[in-house]
Every structure is written in structure tokens, then in C-alpha cells.
Amino acid sequence: MNNILMKKIDLIKQEIRKTGTEAVPMNLRLFLFLLVLVLTIVLGVVVILFITGTFTAGLSESEHMIENELLHAEQGITKQYGELSIQAIEFSRELSGSIEEEAHKLGIPLSNLQDHPEMLEELISNEFDRSLFFLQRSKSSGVFFILNATINPALDNAKNSRAGLYIKNMEPNIISNSAPNIIILRGMPGISRKNSLSLHTQWKMEFDVSDAPYYHRPISAAHANHKLPLSRLYYWSTVFTLPDTSEEVMLCSVPLIDSRGNIYGVCGFEISTMLFKLSHMPNNNTFNRLFCMLSPVTESIELNKSMVAGGYSARIISKGDDTLKISENRRAFYSYRNQDNSFLGIHKLAHLYPKGSAFSDEKWAVAILVPEEDIVNSITRLNLILISLLMILVILGIILSFVLSRRFLKPITEGLDIIRSTDLSEAPRTRIAEIDDLIDFLAAHNEELYEKASQENLSISILDKFLENTQNLSPAERAVFDLYVKGHTAKEIAEILCLSINTIKTHNKRIYMKLNVASREELLLYISLLNEIGSDI
Amino acid sequence: MNKKSLACIILIIMFIPVITGCDAIKANSKNPQTLTLWHNYGGQLKDTMDDMVDEFNETVAADKGIIINVTSISGSATLHEKLLMAANGDPGAPILPDITTAYPKTALILAEKGLLADLNEQFSSQELSAYIPEFLQEGRLLGEHLYVFPTAKSTEVLFVNRTIFDRFASDTGVRIEDLLTFEGIIRTAELYYDWTDKQTPHTANDGKMFFMPDSVFNYSMVAYKQLGDEFIKNDSINFTSPKFSKVWECYHKPAVLGQVAVFDGYATDLAKTGDIICSTGSTAGVSFFSPTVTYADNTSEPAELDILPYPVFAGGKKVAVQRGAGMCVIKSTKEKEYLAGIFLKWFTSPENNLRFVSSTGYLPVTEEAFGEIMSQEIKNISDDNIKKLLQTSRIMQKEYQFYIPPLFDGMDELQIEYEKHLKDTVAESRNTYIDLVNDSDSAAAYEAASNGKYQDFINK
Numbered sequence: 001m002n003n004i005l006m007k008k009i010d011l012i013k014q015e016i017r018k019t020g021t022e023a024v025p026m027n028l029r030l031f032l033f034l035l036v037l038v039l040t041i042v043l044g045v046v047v048i049l050f051i052t053g054t055f056t057a058g059l060s061e062s063e064h065m066i067e068n069e070l071l072h073a074e075q076g077i078t079k080q081y082g083e084l085s086i087q088a089i090e091f092s093r094e095l096s097g098s099i100e101e102e103a104h105k106l107g108i109p110l111s112n113l114q115d116h117p118e119m120l121e122e123l124i125s126n127e128f129d130r131s132l133f134f135l136q137r138s139k140s141s142g143v144f145f146i147l148n149a150t151i152n153p154a155l156d157n158a159k160n161s162r163a164g165l166y167i168k169n170m171e172p173n174i175i176s177n178s179a180p181n182i183i184i185l186r187g188m189p190g191i192s193r194k195n196s197l198s199l200h201t202q203w204k205m206e207f208d209v210s211d212a213p214y215y216h217r218p219i220s221a222a223h224a225n226h227k228l229p230l231s232r233l234y235y236w237s238t239v240f241t242l243p244d245t246s247e248e249v250m251l252c253s254v255p256l257i258d259s260r261g262n263i264y265g266v267c268g269f270e271i272s273t274m275l276f277k278l279s280h281m282p283n284n285n286t287f288n289r290l291f292c293m294l295s296p297v298t299e300s301i302e303l304n305k306s307m308v309a310g311g312y313s314a315r316i317i318s319k320g321d322d323t324l325k326i327s328e329n330r331r332a333f334y335s336y337r338n339q340d341n342s343f344l345g346i347h348k349l350a351h352l353y354p355k356g357s358a359f360s361d362e363k364w365a366v367a368i369l370v371p372e373e374d375i376v377n378s379i380t381r382l383n384l385i386l387i388s389l390l391m392i393l394v395i396l397g398i399i400l401s402f403v404l405s406r407r408f409l410k411p412i413t414e415g416l417d418i419i420r421s422t423d424l425s426e427a428p429r430t431r432i433a434e435i436d437d438l439i440d441f442l443a444a445h446n447e448e449l450y451e452k453a454s455q456e457n458l459s460i461s462i463l464d465k466f467l468e469n470t471q472n473l474s475p476a477e478r479a480v481f482d483l484y485v486k487g488h489t490a491k492e493i494a495e496i497l498c499l500s501i502n503t504i505k506t507h508n509k510r511i512y513m514k515l516n517v518a519s520r521e522e523l524l525l526y527i528s529l530l531n532e533i534g535s536d537i
Numbered sequence: 538m539n540k541k542s543l544a545c546i547i548l549i550i551m552f553i554p555v556i557t558g559c560d561a562i563k564a565n566s567k568n569p570q571t572l573t574l575w576h577n578y579g580g581q582l583k584d585t586m587d588d589m590v591d592e593f594n595e596t597v598a599a600d601k602g603i604i605i606n607v608t609s610i611s612g613s614a615t616l617h618e619k620l621l622m623a624a625n626g627d628p629g630a631p632i633l634p635d636i637t638t639a640y641p642k643t644a645l646i647l648a649e650k651g652l653l654a655d656l657n658e659q660f661s662s663q664e665l666s667a668y669i670p671e672f673l674q675e676g677r678l679l680g681e682h683l684y685v686f687p688t689a690k691s692t693e694v695l696f697v698n699r700t701i702f703d704r705f706a707s708d709t710g711v712r713i714e715d716l717l718t719f720e721g722i723i724r725t726a727e728l729y730y731d732w733t734d735k736q737t738p739h740t741a742n743d744g745k746m747f748f749m750p751d752s753v754f755n756y757s758m759v760a761y762k763q764l765g766d767e768f769i770k771n772d773s774i775n776f777t778s779p780k781f782s783k784v785w786e787c788y789h790k791p792a793v794l795g796q797v798a799v800f801d802g803y804a805t806d807l808a809k810t811g812d813i814i815c816s817t818g819s820t821a822g823v824s825f826f827s828p829t830v831t832y833a834d835n836t837s838e839p840a841e842l843d844i845l846p847y848p849v850f851a852g853g854k855k856v857a858v859q860r861g862a863g864m865c866v867i868k869s870t871k872e873k874e875y876l877a878g879i880f881l882k883w884f885t886s887p888e889n890n891l892r893f894v895s896s897t898g899y900l901p902v903t904e905e906a907f908g909e910i911m912s913q914e915i916k917n918i919s920d921d922n923i924k925k926l927l928q929t930s931r932i933m934q935k936e937y938q939f940y941i942p943p944l945f946d947g948m949d950e951l952q953i954e955y956e957k958h959l960k961d962t963v964a965e966s967r968n969t970y971i972d973l974v975n976d977s978d979s980a981a982a983y984e985a986a987s988n989g990k991y992q993d994f995i996n997k
Contacts, residue, residue: 150835151834151835152834152835152836155835155836161835170579170611170612170615171609171611171615171619173631181611181615188833189806189809189810189831189833190833192802192806193800193802196801196802197802198802198803198806199802199805199806199809200580201579201580201581201805201824201825202580202581203806203809203827204831205831205835206835246579246580246581246583246584247583274608274609274610277608278608278609278631284571288569288570288571288604289569289604310606311571311604311606
């Protein structure tokens with residue numbers, strides 16, 4: 001019986017263990033719960049970043065920065081070009097007055113300047129100091145004036161050759177009047193030698209005006225608009241290279257008009273590509289290849305007619321295809337594309353001419369551009385950092401969940417081990433109230449169980465004695481006893497065994513005596529108990 | 538596999554996107570460093586330099602993360618002044634660039650202020666061994682620091698307007714070979730003056746100048762060297778040497794007589810207008826010669842240029858000055874200095890160096906480029922002047938000794954002072970001569986104009 005009970009307890013323990021191993025363990029369960037929590041938090045952060053536009057913040061920031069650069073560049077360019085325009089007008093007024101006076105002294109009418117080529121050198125030479133003064137005051141890279149006459153009308157190209165003076169300041173950004181910076185690009189060599197100035201390496205004596213809008217357009221405009229003041233007649237050329245030179249320039253030219261209204265030439269200032277570059281190079285701390293442009297603008301930008309300032313070479317952009325097509329984007333920036341290059345940026349109209357100018361229909365724009373890949377890379381880089389940080393957050397969350405779940409469950413598993421141990425009454429305290437309560441409870445419960453079991457053991461020993469006594473029954477008594485076990489009454493037993501009821505009673509008395517019972521009811525109780533525990537009687 | 542290993546593997550797998558993400562930033566980085574460059578390759582050289590900078594920016598620079606941004610193109614004198622202004626922090630001075638062309642005299646001043654990076658750090662000794670040692674030596678300042686890297690060097694040659702010279706030679710019988718010595722040049726100059734004077738018989742003494750040495754200081758230094766002496770001794774001019782009389786004789790007299798030009802600008806200015814037809818000057822000056830000569834009435838004629846080796850004094854050694862700016866790297870961050878080194882290596886690689894040389898008139902700086910490659914390259918050059926120049930340079934490379942002028946504090950001032958003093962003395966004598974020559978014969982006028990000038994000059 002004892003063995004059977006012990007087996008039963010073992011079976012229960014095994015079942016418990018089996019259940020423990022097949023189901024999800026507590027620490028894994030807790031780890032997964034914590035993981036869900038971590039992932040939910042990270043997901044929440046991602047959603048917040050999306051909603052607050054952090055993932056596209058790089059784009060907005062770039063746009064803001066480029067807008068500021070554009071504003072700055074536009075102000076700088078408008079100021080520089082505006083001041084040069086004003087000074088060119090002033091230069092024209094002073095020069096016209098001075099040349100008219102000199103011509104008058106020499107007896108030459110300005111309308112017939114070409115009839116007196118021998119006087120040109122003197123006329124031009126007289127204006128050297130004034131020109132140099134305006135050059136230095138204007139901080140431009142060059143000053144020039146061209147008269148509607150040539151020194152040698154007999155030459156083949158005389159109709160396209162015009163006498164004048166073109167002085168260049170090679171370093172307009174430096175406040176220095178040192179002679180090597182000032183050189184003569186066009187003009188009589190006598191003027192350079194008289195003033196100890198060098199001739200430009202690409203010096204020519206006269207201007208070739210065969211393809212010179214800077215010469216013809218202001219003169220034509222002055223002819224067409226007699227009443228317009230000089231402030232409405234100045235003209236800004238697009239970027240071009242003067243014949244037989246290497247440097248690209250923009251020229252501001254104003255007609256030379258005498259007091260009688262004779263238009264006899266132009267004068268003005270130069271802005272070289274280097275001067276523009278040094279004056280308007282945008283801050284390229286964020287984007288190294290950020291650049292600023294001043295361009296005549298329609299639906300596209302013609303690169304070969306534009307000024308460029310920045311770390312990016314316009315020559316590289318314009319190789320193959322020198323037109324940048326402008327298209328508007330939905331989100332931010334304009335796109336500027338040609339065959340091989342794609343830029344993002346913004347542009348703004350620049351006002352080079354006042355209202356009522358003969359050239360006010362010519363639109364110019366200041367643009368700040370950056371290669372598209374630079375912006376994309378910048379945003380990608382920013383987002384990669386964000387994603388990396390989120391990944392690190394997830395990984396740290398996982399590690400923390402793992403460690404926390406283990407640490408949290410450690411006392412519980414230890415508690416369980418204690419519970420599994422045999423003697424709970426002497427078990428150490430876990431310092432976790434619930435587990436200590438459970439151990440106490442289980443210890444108390446175990447005690448109860450033992451008590452019960454001891455009682456049960458006592459009953460079992462009486463039954464065992466009873467069974468042992470059945471061995472002392474005679475065969476006749478055993479036959480009667482067996483029929484009692486099968487549930488027959490005394491009368492039925494007398495009939496089955498063909499004995500008288502008195503004989504049965506005699507047997508009964510003996511059976512009672514041998515089995516140590518007082519009555520037939522007690523006997524039947526023993527039999528019933530033995531049947532209940534399944535014992536073979 | 539134990540739990541720890543498993544955890545490590547999981548962590549590594551989880552970090553892979555982060556790690557590869559970082560790598561992707563580096564590999565795709567289009568955020569290069571901008572290096573500003575000042576150079577003195579203006580005028581016709583500008584196109585070549587622009588093309589090379591663009592090519593570098595498009596190729597090597599794009600891979601390595603560099604943008605070369607040219608922020609100044611000036612003449613060498615202006616560049617010198619500008620660099621000094623920037624180095625001294627003068628008002629209105631620009632910020633120093635990352636790379637600049639500079640003569641050793643400029644570089645020395647910058648190096649003394651601790652503004653230059655030592656290029657020995659960017660080049661291995663094996664890399665440096667490819668360069669012509671004399672060219673490297675010129676850039677070693679303040680000890681063995683390599684502050685000026687040879688990018689394109691030059692020497693001096695004799696430029697002759699062959700069109701006018703041939704016309705003159707056919708009338709007078711002079712020969713181009715006469716121009717191989719200074720004495721020959723002076724004789725020819727006298728003949729040329731007479732020849733041009735006779736072309737306007739109604740105006741006396743209006744003959745034209747024939748010759749101009751671009752730098753009288755170089756002329757004097759080389760004259761001494763050719764004659765076996767040193768022009769600069771103990772950081773001052775060696776006037777006690779009898780060789781100075783030769784220098785004086787070949788310059789002062791013909792200049793006073795109007796046969797040799799005394800001019801503050803470059804000889805090419807006078808050559809453009811036909812005021813001289815022969816000059817000594819830097820090989821790099823070849824592109825400054827106009828293909829035409831423009832006269833006072835704006836008529837012009839094509840001018841064929843001939844280039845002869847630097848003249849030698851009779852009985853002297855074949856010596857010519859070694860010139861040409863190199864490139865200096867301004868001290869900044871290690872990264873910028875390294876990137877500047879990449880540019881210099883690319884710019885002076887034999888292939889690129891020859892490309893630059895073959896369109897500018899400079900001399901290559903590597904042994905390889907100066908060797909067989911150069912003779913092959915010469916055949917392919919379309920510009921006749923450059924072709925002639927490189928042929929002459931090759932001859933000089935074989936036959937001449939190149940003289941590196943000494944470098945010391947005050948050398949620049951010494952040169953300026955000497956040239957001014959000499960030119961002023963000559964100009965004064967010339968003015969006196971002009972005043973006297975109409976009333977007396979030329980020899981007497983010269984005698985009166987130059988009397989005591991030599992002694993005055995060397996004693997001053």
C-alpha cells in the first residue's frame with residue numbers, strides 16, 4: 001500500500017516537472033513581455049519622429065539654410081551690381097563732360113570723331129586718371145570706355161575696331177594700389193608706358209566690336225529712346241569672353257552722350273568671374289559643393305552666360321550641355337537639370353535694372369544650387385544616424401529585458417527550488433514576501449498531509465490485521481466468509497451451501513471470533529473498506 | 538554552442554545594419570574638403586590650368602573627396618605681394634589659401650613665419666627620387682624642409698622676333714648665330730639701331746632698340762657665374778670683382794645709346810609693339826609673346842618667334858639661371874595637407890606634368906618626363922613656339938649648368954634696389970646722351986653722358 005502511494009506521489013511530481021518543461025518557462029515569458037514593451041516604446045518613438053517630421057528635418061534644414069544663403073547672395077549681388085550701375089552712370093556723365101570739353105579745345109565735334117583719328121590718343125590718354133580713379137573707387141575688376149572711332153580707318157577691320165581704354169585691376173578684392181595689379185588690356189601702348197603700367201598678356205590696341213552687345217546695345221537703346229536718362233540706358237552684358245582673352249567677364253556699359261545728344265561711345269565697369277566668385281561665394285560649411293549663380297533666366301538657366309561662385313566649377317557642369325532646365329518639386333527646392341547633372345536649389349529674381357529701363361524685360365535671377373546627391377546623402381546620413389540610434393535603443397532594450405527577466409525571476413526559481421526540497425520548514429527566507437508566504441503555506445500544508453497520511457497508515461494496519469486473520473479461517477468458515485464478501489445474506493449463504501441457518505450462525509460466531517469483529521455489520525464494514533482500496537480479500 | 542556565444546552572434550547580427558550603414562556613409566560620401574588654390578598661371582596659361590584643375594576635380598578629387606577651388610590668379614609679383622600681405626595679416630589682406638604657387642624667396646618668408654607645411658611628410662623618399670634633384674633642392678628651405686614643391690620649372694632663353702630679324706638680316710648680313718653670345722647681341726643691336734635709323738632718313742637718331750634682358754639682376758648673376766665668379770657674396774653684391782665691368786659694358790653703353798631697352802615692365806610688352814625684337818626671359822614667358830606685332834598706327838603683322846639658348850659671354854661657361862615657382866602647402870589640418878599632397882602628386886605625375894609643360898613653356902620636373910617621353914611629346918605639340926622652346930630647353934638641359942640663386946633675408950630688397958639703381962643710372966645717362974647727341978657725335982655724347990658713372994655706381 002505504502003509503495004503504491006509513494007509511486008503515486010512520484011507520478012504527480014513527474015507530471016509537474018513535465019508540465020514545467022513543455023510549457024513556456026517563466027523567464028522566457030517575462031523576457032518576451034518586456035521585449036514587447038521595448039518594441040512598443042521604440043515604435044512609439046518612430047511614430048513620434050515621423051509625426052514631428054524628424055526624418056525629413058534634414059531636408060527642411062537644408063532648405064532653410066539655402067534660403068538664407070539665397071537671401072544673403074541676392075542682397076550682396078543687388079548691392080554690388082546696383083552700386084556699379086550708379087558709378088557707371090556717374091563715370092559716363094563725368095567722362096562725357098570731360099571728353100566734350102577736350103574735344104572742344106581741340107576743335108573736334110564729337111559727332112565727327114572718326115574724322116580726326118590722330119587726336120584719339122590724346123583724348124583717350126587725358127581720361128586715364130579719371131578712369132583709374134573710378135576703377136579703384138568702384139572696386140570693380142575693370143573699367144573701360146570705347147569711342148565710336150578707330151585710330152586707323154584704313155584697316156580692313158576698321159568698322160569693327162574701336163579706340164578706347166580698358167584698365168584691369170587684377171586684384172580688386174585687395175585694398176592696395178600697387179602697380180602690378182593695374183594693367184592695360186586695351187589702349188595705346190604709349191598710355192601704359194607713360195603711366196608705368198604693364199600691358200595685359202592678351203593686350204590689343206583697340207576693341208573688336210564685331211560681336212559686342214555691351215557696345216551696340218546701350219548705343220542702340222540710346223538712339224531708340226532719346227528721352228531716357230542714363231539711369232535707364234545702362235546695360236549689363238551676359239557673361240562672355242572678350243575676343244582674344246581668356247577671362248570671362250560681365251560688363252556694365254552706359255552710352256557716352258554729349259550735351260547735344262550725340263552718342264559717341266560707351267563706358268562702364270567689368271566684373272570678372274574671379275571677382276564675382278570671391279565676392280559671392282556662399283558659406284559651404286554644410287555643403288562643400290554649394291554654389292551661387294547669377295543668370296539670365298527664362299524657363300532654364302544658360303550656364304555659359306552665368307556667373308558662378310562656389311566650390312563647384314561651372315565649366316564642369318556645362319560640359320556637353322550648358323542649359324539647366326528648371327522644374328518645381330512638390331516638397332521643397334527646385335530641380336535644375338541638364339544631361340549629366342542634377343541640382344537642387346532655389347532662385348530669386350535679381351533686379352539689375354530699374355523700372356522704365358530700356359532693358360527691363362531682361363530677367364536675371366540669383367540661384368543657390370547644390371548637387372542633388374549631396375542633399376540626398378546628407379538626409380540619408382542624418383536618417384541613418386537616427387535609425388542607428390533606434391537600433392541601439394532596441395538592442396539595449398533587448399539586453400535589458402534579458403537581464404531584468406533573469407534577475408527578476410532568480411529569487412522565484414530559487415524559491416521553487418526550495419519548495420522542491422524535502423524540508424520546507426527549515427528552508428531559508430527569500431526576502432520576497434509572496435514566496436516566503438508560499439513556502440510557509442506549503443510547509444504547513446505538508447505537515448497536514450503527513451498527519452493525514454499517518455492516520456491513513458493506522459487504518460491500513462487494522463485492515464492488514466483483518467486480512468491476516470482471514471488466513472486462520474477453516475475452509476467451511478472461509479466459504480461462508482467469501483459469500484459474505486460477495487454480498488450474500490446469511491439466509492442466502494445457508495441455501496447456497498445447503499446448510500441450516502443454525503450451522504451458519506455457528507460459523508458466524510467462529511468467524512467473528514477469529515477475525516476479531518463483534519457483529520456481522522462490522523464484518524461487512526471491513527469487507528467494504530477492503531473493497532474500496534481494491535485489496536484482494 | 539553556449540548561451541554567451543549565441544548572444545554574441547545575435548548582437549553582431551543586430552549591429553550589422555548599423556556597421557554597414559556607417560560604411561555606406563563613408564563610401565558614398567560626397568562631402569569633400571575644399572582646398573583653395575592661388576596660382577600665377579594667368580593669361581593663355583589659365584585655360585590649361587583650368588582644364589587640369591577641372592580634370593583633377595572630376596577624377597582623382599571626386600574619389601578622394603577633394604575640391605580644388607581656384608580663388609586667385611595673379612602675376613607672380615602680385616602673388617608675392619598678396620602672400621606677404623596675407624602672411625602679415627595686413628588690413629584688407631585675403632586669407633591664405635591651402636595651396637599656392639610661390640617662388641622660394643616668398644616661401645622662405647612664409648616658412649620663417651611657420652606658415653608652410655613640410656612636404657617631406659607627404660612624399661616618400663622613393664616618390665621624391667623621381668624628381669630632378671636640383672629642382673627639389675631649390676625648394677628645401679630652413680634646413681631640409683621641403684617647403685616648395687617643384688611643379689613646373691623654368692630657365693631663361695633668348696626670344697627673337699624672327700620675322701623682323703630676317704628682314705634686318707637680309708639687309709645687313711647679320712646671322713642668328715651672332716645672338717649666341719652677349720657680345721654678339723650687343724654688336725647686332727648696334728647694327729639694328731643703325732638699320733632702323735636709316736629707314737627714316739629725315740629723322741636723326743631715331744633708331745630702334747634691339748634687345749632687353751627681362752631681369753637685369755638675373756643677367757648680372759648669370760654673367761658672373763659664366764665668367765667664373767659669384768655676383769652675391771656675403772649676402773651683398775660683389776662689386777669688387779672685375780667681372781662687373783663686363784656686366785656694365787654689355788648693358789650700360791648699348792642702353793645709353795638706345796640699342797638696349799631699359800624698361801620697368803616685361804620685355805614682352807615692348808616685343809608686342811615691335812619696340813624690341815630680342816630679349817632674354819623665362820621660358821614660361823613664351824605664352825606672353827603675341828603672335829602678332831602691333832604698331833603705333835594699329836597695323837599689325839604676324840611675328841614668328843625663335844627661341845635660342847641663353848646667351849653666353851665670350852669665353853664663359855654655359856650657365857643659365859634656374860627659375861620657376863613651385864607649389865607650397867599652407868600649414869593647416871593634417872587631412873588638408875594630405876589632400877594637398879595628393880593634388881601635387883597628380884599634378885606632377887609625368888603624364889600630367891608634360892601636358893602642362895607642353896602647353897605652357899615650363900620645364901617638366903621629373904626625370905621620366907624630361908627624358909624620352911618629352912622628346913616624343915615634343916613631336917605632338919601643335920604650338921610651334923612651345924615646340925621650339927622645349928627643343929631649346931632639352932639642349933640646355935644637356936649642355937648648361939643651372940644656377941640656383943642664393944636665398945637669404947633681404948635678397949628680394951637687394952634685387953629691387955640693384956635693378957632700380959642700375960636702371961636709374963642708365964636712364965640718367967640716356968637722358969644726358971639724348972640731350973647731347975644732336976649737337977655732337979654719338980661717341981662724344983656717350984663719353985660725356987657716362988663719364989664717372991661706373992665708379993659712382995659701384996661705390997654707391
